Amino acid sequence: MEKISFLQRLVNLIFTPSKAFDGLAGNTSYKDWLYPLIIVTLGVGILPLFYRDISFYEAEARLVKIERSIANNPDIPEEMKTEYMDNMAEAREKVSDAKENPLAPRNMWGFALIPVVLFVSAAFFSAILLLIGNFGMGGKVKFFEIFTVVMMTYLIGGNGFFMNSIPGVGTLELMVKAPLIGIREATDMLFSPGLLFEEIDSFLKEFLNQLDAFRIWGMVVMGFGFGKLYNKSTAAGIITVALPWLILGSIGAALMRANSMAG
Numbered sequence: 001m002e003k004i005s006f007l008q009r010l011v012n013l014i015f016t017p018s019k020a021f022d023g024l025a026g027n028t029s030y031k032d033w034l035y036p037l038i039i040v041t042l043g044v045g046i047l048p049l050f051y052r053d054i055s056f057y058e059a060e061a062r063l064v065k066i067e068r069s070i071a072n073n074p075d076i077p078e079e080m081k082t083e084y085m086d087n088m089a090e091a092r093e094k095v096s097d098a099k100e101n102p103l104a105p106r107n108m109w110g111f112a113l114i115p116v117v118l119f120v121s122a123a124f125f126s127a128i129l130l131l132i133g134n135f136g137m138g139g140k141v142k143f144f145e146i147f148t149v150v151m152m153t154y155l156i157g158g159n160g161f162f163m164n165s166i167p168g169v170g171t172l173e174l175m176v177k178a179p180l181i182g183i184r185e186a187t188d189m190l191f192s193p194g195l196l197f198e199e200i201d202s203f204l205k206e207f208l209n210q211l212d213a214f215r216i217w218g219m220v221v222m223g224f225g226f227g228k229l230y231n232k233s234t235a236a237g238i239i240t241v242a243l244p245w246l247i248l249g250s251i252g253a254a255l256m257r258a259n260s261m262a263g
Helices: 006-015 030-071 078-100 105-136 143-153 171-184 203-209 213-229 234-262
Strands: none
Touching: 006 030, 006 143, 030 078, 030 105, 030 143, 030 171, 078 105, 105 143, 105 213, 105 234, 143 213, 171 213, 203 234, 213 234
């Protein structure tokens, strides 16, 4: 099959996912996964700048809330309270410094880690799918073929748990959410069943809140790619991808719930 250009593959990814991964099996080059990685990296690095002040305000508000919780907790010994409060003060200084000196080298190094974290995150899930497909289904797909499928879906949507990005890391996802975050003045912008709850105060609600429409869209497209690579039906591909995706989502929800309770 003739090699499809990256631009055509990108168009297919959005409008005709059944054709987005045609010709990928046995014909994958580094450009197929590098271009999406570059685009997603730029999206994660640039788009959140439009709601940068809102993120800082929320970070400062969280620290103040934690400080008050510590100060008003009679079960915490005074010496531990002093240590906690010192840590909170240091954290507030770092937030203030990042807000006032955004171009300082000490505040810029995080941008260099964006492609690394994205690569590792995509590689981790790719390895899981590769184990399922090659050992569970007897396929012979190469790592960077499945990695390309996973990386390309980040152009649509992706969970930002590991990057502390509540809105997510998907490029299309952030393009839509960035202006809405500015209007709403809050970064917890998720198009999920969590919108039905007044408060996310349980594991189930936290899990449902992670089921963002863009992330589900990306997962479904990933299922198209998996089915194409392993010569399986689209339904089989989506189900195979959805199972580990939901398991990892539940683990992430549990960790977020634990962090919320600790805070």
